[in-house]
Amino acid sequence: RLETVIGQLQLDHVLRQPIETLSKGFKRRVGLAQAILHDPQVLILDEPTDGLDPNQKHEVR
Structure with a gap:
């Protein structure tokens, strides 16, 4: 699982x-x-892309 998340x-x-x-x-x-x-059933994120550059924001979305 760790390798997957890192990738x-x-x-x-x-x-x-x-x-x-x-x-x-x-x-x-x-x-x-x-x-x-840890593969949670629900994940609540507050502005997870704040601080990322535009390319990184696109990748996260």
Whole structure:
């Protein structure tokens, strides 16, 4: 499951970096990965694309 989520959110190339070194957009992706990792039945997100660049916003949607 972890590999699937990493691939879906394109976190492959930042996988080994400390979170504090990531851009705001990648930090948001990591947070989203944490939220969906356990495959919840319902997931409520408050502005999940805030802080992402336009290309990243399109990918999330």
